[in-house]
Amino acid sequence: MDKALMRILILGGTGEASALVRGLPPGLDATLSLAGRTSAPKAEPVPTRSGGFGGAEGLGAWIVEHRIGCVIDATHPFAARISANAAQACAATGTTLLAIRRPAWDPVPGDRWIDAADMAAAVLALGDTPRRIFLTVGRLEVGAFAVAPQHDYVVRAIEPIGDALPVPRLTTIAARGPFDVQAETAFLAERGIAVLVSKNSGGAATYGKIAAARALALPVVMVRRPAKPAVASVADAAGALDWLKAL
Structure with a gap:
């Protein structure tokens, strides 16, 4: 993996984010970011920050300041604002972005x-x-x-x-x-x-x-789910780990 891509920001708060940070291969410098809406979030094995960034501009500044090589958006399907901010910030800073987009439920007979x-x-x-x-x-x-x-x-x-x-x-x-x-x-x-x-x-x-x-x-x-930006995506944490390994 390129050294520029070894520093990762994971936008979390979901089971996918938890599975991702627990499955990260050695040698990655990952930070998990939570929205701060839960007073006692589950402890994770990587450095964790809590709270907003100040919109897309603030997120972009944080990415540059911390020399982030790639961002993984593993937020909730209804967290439309942070996903939009991530897409805008990564585009503005030239940062690689991957989203974990969990498939929606579909009705089955009897629903x-x-x-x-x-x-x-x-x-x-x-x-x-x-x-x-x-x-x-x-x-x-x-x-x-x-x-x-x-x-x-x-x-x-x-x-x-x-x-x-x-x-x-x-x-x-x-x-x-x-x-x-x-x-x-x-x-x-x-x-x-x-x-x-x-x-x-x-x-x-x-x-x-x-x-x-x-x-x-x-x-x-x-x-229904809100619309989210069209960015590179995978369905789950396993897909994100495969993506990281491919880098």
């Missing part, structure tokens, strides 16, 4: 998906009739549902949501996946969930809820 272009569309898809809704969209997105206070909400997130969803009937559950199908099926049934709202995150870690909803014949409001 009752309701397509939603964004969170606002997901709120409308719930309708006016009060129902018990399971929100698994993350604490930063739950506020969109405040305009539909007639529903009874169950929210699961890694971090406490505070007052992000000011509605009369709200149950919050702090938990971190993965969650298996059996546990999710029991959870949905015991809580009397009528509708599941989910981002189309893809991957295995949170698919249990989708399979559980299918088993219980529950509708799922599935929020």
Whole structure:
């Protein structure tokens, strides 16, 4: 590998990023960057920084200052802003960029998906009739549902949501996946969930809820992924490791 490519910045916060840093071959100087939205992130075996860079310009300056040879964008499929900033910063600095783009989920027979272009569309898809809704969209997105206070909400997130969803009937559950199908099926049934709202995150870690909803014949409001820049990409951490070795 060229010495200029031995210093790597990994934009993380996902299982793919964790698998990548744990599988890095010797001799690479890698830094893992997290958005800083989780108060107690899992410890990783590489130096880790937390917080934003200050947009594309700030990221570009950080890349130059730290003599980064390549950037691997292993952020969440819904982290559109940092992916756009990474593409812009790498283009401006002439830095090699690879994205890990986990495949989206596709419906299978038995699924009752309701397509939603964004969170606002997901709120409308719930309708006016009060129902018990399971929100698994993350604490930063739950506020969109405040305009539909007639529903009874169950929210699961890694971090406490505070007052992000000011509605009369709200149950919050702090938990971190993965969650298996059996546990999710029991959870949905015991809580009397009528509708599941989910981002189309893809991957295995949170698919249990989708399979559980299918088993219980529950509708799922599935929020589409935001658009991301067209850059070189692989599907998983193994693909990124192969890419690094090829350098």
